[in-house]
Amino acid sequence: MKPGAGPIAAIGRLGVPESFAPIVENVNPAVVNVDTQTEIEVEVPSWDPWWWGIPFFDREPRTERRTIPIPGRGSGFIVRDDGYVLTNQHVVQGAHNIKVRLQDGREFKAQVRGQDALTDIALLKINAGNLPVAELGDSNKVRSGDWVIAIGNPQGLEHTVTVGVVSAKGRRAAAEGRVYQDLIQTDALINPGNSGGPLINARGEVIGITALIQAEPRTVGLWGFAVPSNAVKELMPQLIEKGRVTRPWVGLNIISIDKLPPERVRELKPPVKEGAFIHEVIAGGPAASADLRRGDIVTAIGSKQVKSADALVKMVRASKIGSDLKFTIHRKSLTGKWSKMAVDVHVMQMPAVLPQ
DSSP: OOTTOSOOOOBOGGGOBSOSHHHHHHHGGGEEEEEEEEEEEEEEEOOOGGGTTSOGGGOOOOEEEEEEEEEEEEEEEEEETTTEEEEOHHHHTTOSEEEEEOTTSOEEEEEEEEEETTTTEEEEEESOOSOOOOOBOOGGGOOTTOEEEEEEOGGGOTTEEEEEEEEEEEEEEEETTEEEEEEEEEOSOOOTTOTTOEEEOTTSOEEEEEEEEEOOTTOOOOEEEEEEHHHHHHHHHHHHHHSSOOOEEOOEEEEEGGGSOHHHHHHHOOSOSSSEEEEEEOTTSHHHHTTOOTTOEEEEETTEEOOSHHHHHHHHHTSOTTOEEEEEEEEEOTTSOEEEEEEEEEOEEOOSSOOO
């Protein structure tokens, strides 16, 4: 698929596309299956022939450690014709063996060229050339209500196509120890095995990488979430060049004031209605060195207002490693009085393993 060459869904009566088949036929060759094998060690009983003939009550139980292969599967799509494939980091995390299978049946051993756990993105490399490519679109132009198509490998059903709409943007979700930011939410059906596959707009452009599903208790519906394509485009050069992503970090876990439980708000009686409440200051991090504390409320960085936790995260990510940021905070004293102050925080590079 070449830039600008993708078909656009023909619109029928009432604005509903007559068919998504031309789009699917154009993108499908670039969608791949990702099969993995992870090894785990388990302790199992050891049946030593030396025991044979010895009375049962004289035997001492013996065990041995064995390596057991655990298969896994996911999806992905080709982003460069020289063999670069995008998928989710959780699909290949810890895998000892990774194979990529193309629509035409060819299979290649893949190497992880780069990965980023924070955004759940992994870049694989296979030894092949002149491959079909899925083009990354502009996820900033996506609107709630836009048609989207998901293609993937759910439950091993290769190149399954589902259709829905963009339900919302900027979603935050948590799964398996990860906290995702700024996700695209869709009602296009997504199942285990879809992870890493493309979420495509009506122009045949990839606007997201399907990453996770969530279901509310006592409901039958599932919500799918995708990492925006613009986040992928921003990180790809670093993944190709360095195999990892370097990003600014201040060492805070935060939550928007309006997301706090009502009882917590009544207890705090915050002096502002908007801001980022510091839930945790990571030991050894820049914020700890600057004496920011749990319970502080950040309302500005420099001259820009901080109206939410997401706003603070975006401001820090837009800063430069080694720079200083002036945080405006509100702090509650032991007597219950709030005071406003400015604190300088030195921005550091996020470590590969965060301090405990």
